Amino acid sequence: xxxxxxxxSSAGAPGxxxxxxxxxxxxxxxxxxxxxxxxxxxxxxxxxxxVVQAAAHKNHELAVHWxxxxxxxxxxxxxxKAKKAEAAQKSVILVCNHCDNPPCAQVCPVRATFKxxxxxxxxxxxxxIGCRYCMIACPYNARYFNxxxxxxxxxxxxxxxxxxxxxxxxxxTLCAHRLDAVDQDGNPSPRVPACVEACENGxxxxxxxxxxxxxxxxxxxxxAVKRLKEDLxxxxxxxxxxx
Amino acid sequence: MAKGDxxxxxxxxxSREKQEAGALVxxxxxxxxxxxxxxxxxxxxxxxxxVLSRQSGDSLKKCIQCGTCSAICELSxxxxxxxxxxxxxxxxxxxxxxxxxxxVWLCHQCxxxxxxxxxxxxxxxxxxxxxxxxxxxxxxxxxxARWANEPYxxxxxxxxxxxxxxxVLYIGNSxxxxxxxxxxxxxxxxxxxxxxxxxxxxxxxxxxxxxxVVAGAMRFWRAMMIADGRDxxxxxxxxxxxxxxxxxxxxxxxxWSIMAHxxxxxxxxxxxxxxxxLSVLFGFLALSLVAVWVVTAKVNPLIPDGLIYxxxxxxxxxxxxxxxxxxxLAGCLWMVVDxxxxxxxxxxxxxxxxxxxxxxxxxxxxxxxxxxxxxxxxHRHVAYFTHLVFVLTLLxxxxxxxxxxxxxxxxxxxxxxxxxxxxKNTARTAGREEEx
Amino acid sequence: xPENAAHGRSGNGRGLLVSILxxxxxxxLGYYVVRGTAVALGGKPxxxxxxxxxxxxxxxxxxxxxxxxxxxxxxxxxxIREDVVRFGKRDVPGLxxxxxxxxxxxxxxDRCHNQVSLTPDCFGCxxxxxxxxxxxxxxxxx
Numbered sequence: 062x063x064x065x066x067x068x069x070s071s072a073g074a075p076g077x078x079x080x081x082x083x084x085x086x087x088x089x090x091x092x093x094x095x096x097x098x099x100x101x102x103x104x105x106x107x108x109x110x111x112v113v114q115a116a117a118h119k120n121h122e123l124a125v126h127w128x129x130x131x132x133x134x135x136x137x138x139x140x141x142k143a144k145k146a147e148a149a150q151k152s153v154i155l156v157c158n159h160c161d162n163p164p165c166a167q168v169c170p171v172r173a174t175f176k177x178x179x180x181x182x183x184x185x186x187x188x189x190i191g192c193r194y195c196m197i198a199c200p201y202n203a204r205y206f207n208x209x210x211x212x213x214x215x216x217x218x219x220x221x222x223x224x225x226x227x228x229x230x231x232x233x234t235l236c237a238h239r240l241d242a243v244d245q246d247g248n249p250s251p252r253v254p255a256c257v258e259a260c261e262n263g264x265x266x267x268x269x270x271x272x273x274x275x276x277x278x279x280x281x282x283x284x285a286v287k288r289l290k291e292d293l294x295x296x297x298x299x300x301x302x303x304x
Numbered sequence: 305m306a307k308g309d310x311x312x313x314x315x316x317x318x319s320r321e322k323q324e325a326g327a328l329v330x331x332x333x334x335x336x337x338x339x340x341x342x343x344x345x346x347x348x349x350x351x352x353x354x355v356l357s358r359q360s361g362d363s364l365k366k367c368i369q370c371g372t373c374s375a376i377c378e379l380s381x382x383x384x385x386x387x388x389x390x391x392x393x394x395x396x397x398x399x400x401x402x403x404x405x406x407x408v409w410l411c412h413q414c415x416x417x418x419x420x421x422x423x424x425x426x427x428x429x430x431x432x433x434x435x436x437x438x439x440x441x442x443x444x445x446x447x448x449a450r451w452a453n454e455p456y457x458x459x460x461x462x463x464x465x466x467x468x469x470x471x472v473l474y475i476g477n478s479x480x481x482x483x484x485x486x487x488x489x490x491x492x493x494x495x496x497x498x499x500x501x502x503x504x505x506x507x508x509x510x511x512x513x514x515x516x517v518v519a520g521a522m523r524f525w526r527a528m529m530i531a532d533g534r535d536x537x538x539x540x541x542x543x544x545x546x547x548x549x550x551x552x553x554x555x556x557x558x559x560w561s562i563m564a565h566x567x568x569x570x571x572x573x574x575x576x577x578x579x580x581x582l583s584v585l586f587g588f589l590a591l592s593l594v595a596v597w598v599v600t601a602k603v604n605p606l607i608p609d610g611l612i613y614x615x616x617x618x619x620x621x622x623x624x625x626x627x628x629x630x631x632x633l634a635g636c637l638w639m640v641v642d643x644x645x646x647x648x649x650x651x652x653x654x655x656x657x658x659x660x661x662x663x664x665x666x667x668x669x670x671x672x673x674x675x676x677x678x679x680x681x682x683h684r685h686v687a688y689f690t691h692l693v694f695v696l697t698l699l700x701x702x703x704x705x706x707x708x709x710x711x712x713x714x715x716x717x718x719x720x721x722x723x724x725x726x727x728k729n730t731a732r733t734a735g736r737e738e739e740x
Numbered sequence: 741x742p743e744n745a746a747h748g749r750s751g752n753g754r755g756l757l758v759s760i761l762x763x764x765x766x767x768x769l770g771y772y773v774v775r776g777t778a779v780a781l782g783g784k785p786x787x788x789x790x791x792x793x794x795x796x797x798x799x800x801x802x803x804x805x806x807x808x809x810x811x812x813x814x815x816x817x818x819x820i821r822e823d824v825v826r827f828g829k830r831d832v833p834g835l836x837x838x839x840x841x842x843x844x845x846x847x848x849x850d851r852c853h854n855q856v857s858l859t860p861d862c863f864g865c866x867x868x869x870x871x872x873x874x875x876x877x878x879x880x881x882x
Binding site: 499563564565569582586589590593594597605606607614615616617618619620621623624627628677 | 754755757758761762764765766767768769771772773775776811854855856857
């Protein structure tokens with residue numbers, strides 16, 4: 062493989078040739094296109110990141126959900142408006158919002174949680190000490206902790222991704238491993254995240270908001286978007302159309 | 305009367321007669337202490353007497369030459385008993401004769417003589433002091449031997465290995481060995497000090513020490529030969545293979561006798577030293593063998609794949625090394641207890657420095673090993689560096705400290721066997737005529 | 741001198757003790773002599789040390805000598821991890837790519853780790869099969 066050869070003194074800091082330079086990754090979720098009964102994105106995420114059994118944990122407080130779907134509905138005043146109320150339900154996909162001011166990264170005592178140069182908030186599992194401070198800090202409840210060793214069945218195992226062991230916190234990574242992927246010659250060949258790939262209705266989009274040709278840029282340009290809990294000042298980068 | 309003394313008297317009388325007859329006569333080399341070549345004069349070395357006296361408890365002059373010590377000594381051979389004559393020579397300051405005397409090294413300081421001496425002159429301690437002076441005389445180079453025997457030189461003596469190892473570390477760092485980043489938690493010590501550099505450094509020191517030791521032993525051997533009036537080669541007129549065989553025939557039984565601790569077994573006063581010294585000796589042999597194996601692994605034909613290092617706990621060499629360390633620890637602690645309990649013969653400065661250095665080597669070694677297994681960073685590197693300092697101390701000063709007895713006592717014992725001091729005619733069978 | 745009787749311990753008992761001690765000290769050397777002779781006489785060592793694919797030479801895809809890998813592989817893996825996780829640089833092969841050639845942990849990673857009494861905790865998270873698994877295309881003679 063003609064990949065970049067390891068030398069004894071490789072630079073550790075990002076430089077001009079860093080693959081993340083100048084990028085700002087964001088996500089756009091079209092609530093209107095999301096079907097209430099469909100959970101393909103959730104299944105795809107679990108499969109991709111080895112959280113299948115963890116998500117299905119019997120004790121829902123120990124379960125790990127990198128991506129969740131919640132149903133919100135307007136408050137029902139009277140029974141006569143019940144049908145209308147049903148129609149007013151919305152399915153909202155919740156993931157880590159990859160904030161620009163991430164509270165989880167601020168409070169992490171060992172800097173295991175950090176915001177990358179391209180805006181993705183990641184956890185360095187080698188460094189995480191399992192204090193769960195980030196879980197307390199996240200206003201979106203998007204952080205999960207592995208209270209047990211992750212058990213993955215053989216048929217569900219994604220061999221190219223590590224599964225986590227007992228004692229580390231984690232959350233949606235925006236499939237950074239897919240976004241960073243390179244081909245045989247070392248050229249970037251990014252793939253979309255698993256959830257985006259699995260959605261048949263086109264409700265999800267992930268891309269570089271600084272890139273004028275990307276889908277998310279166009280969606281943000283053309284549609285009015287809302288973000289969750291914008292008053293908190295976390296500057297989340299997951300935008301909702303039609304919320 | 306021992307045979308040796310008669311020889312001197314006869315020579316004196318003969319030389320005096322000859323002198324009266326007007327002939328110019330030069331005394332035999334054994335009488336080098338004489339003043340102006342005149343037989344019968346003694347030129348005492350006052351400094352030597354003072355040093356001996358100070359190091360053996362200031363009781364040297366109490367000796368009345370009764371001979372109890374020679375009678376009681378189990379190691380004293382009948383043809384040339386000791387230590388009575390050595391006490392006489394010491395009181396008279398005959399430094400040259402004493403330092404060429406192999407009997408000084410036949411003594412194993414069992415302290416039988418010191419216990420039985422009716423005047424409390426402590427011949428055992430006197431002989432120990434003579435041995436120390438002997439090491440100082442034959443060591444190469446001499447100034448290191450002077451330093452090794454002075455208490456106030458200890459900081460300097462320790463400072464040299466520390467400085468040397470720091471220099472080696474600096475070289476290791478500046479050779480472009482990859483540095484650990486701040487983010488990483490663990491780095492192995494061989495990042496700071498590559499294995500090959502460590503092995504080469506210790507090999508170089510080992511070779512220098514070996515050269516110094518061989519030089520000292522050869523000087524000692526030659527001195528003993530000259531003192532006995534033997535000039536020329538030890539085993540002449542034989543082809544090299546036959547010489548080697550003859551040398552081995554003399555040396556191998558002596559070496560086995562040393563390993564079997566025959567001399568220690570004859571002691572009555574400090575009988576338990578047999579066990580402590582046996583333990584320390586075999587522990588030291590085991591650890592030295594492992595160290596040599598590791599240091600020479602690159603050129604060892606028995607390891608074709610290269611040495612897998614570090615050893616796992618159940619590796620044969622690791623087990624042997626741990627056993628050796630435990631043996632040295634047990635033996636040294638026993639020696640300490642023995643010496644502390646015995647008020648009269650607790651030992652001099654050179655005895656204690658050797659015990660303390662050995663203990664330091666073994667204790668730091670075990671601490672480094674334990675910290676290595678529990679991966680306590682960076683403490684395990686500090687412990688390992690300290691261990692290296694003490695090992696280098698032990699190795700560097702081997703030819704100059706009490707540890708030199710490895711060389712000198714062995715040489716003296718082989719010489720005794722060769723020259724027939726114990727009554728056997730080995731020298732004659734080796735092709736030399738023994739002078740009566 | 742040897743022929744004198746030694747009191748305190750009988751001569752024979754002492755000789756036996758010292759002989760045993762000498763044998764203990766020389767035992768590992770004897771083990772290596774025997775093993776070295778067996779290998780030199782043409783037999784393969786009973787356990788082939790590190791499994792390598794038939795088509796690869798001694799240099800890993802990391803372009804390093806085997807000795808360098810043995811001494812520093814964990815440092816390089818850690819640096820690759822930093823590059824991947826913190827800086828998104830994935831153009832250097834990582835542990836997953838090691839698996840392409842060294843397909844079984846039991847014959848590769850565990851060999852050295854067992855010998856030096858190490859239990860690194862990489863494999864609790866990172867997949868590396870420890871069964872004997874040989875890809876017939878890469879290891880035709882297995």
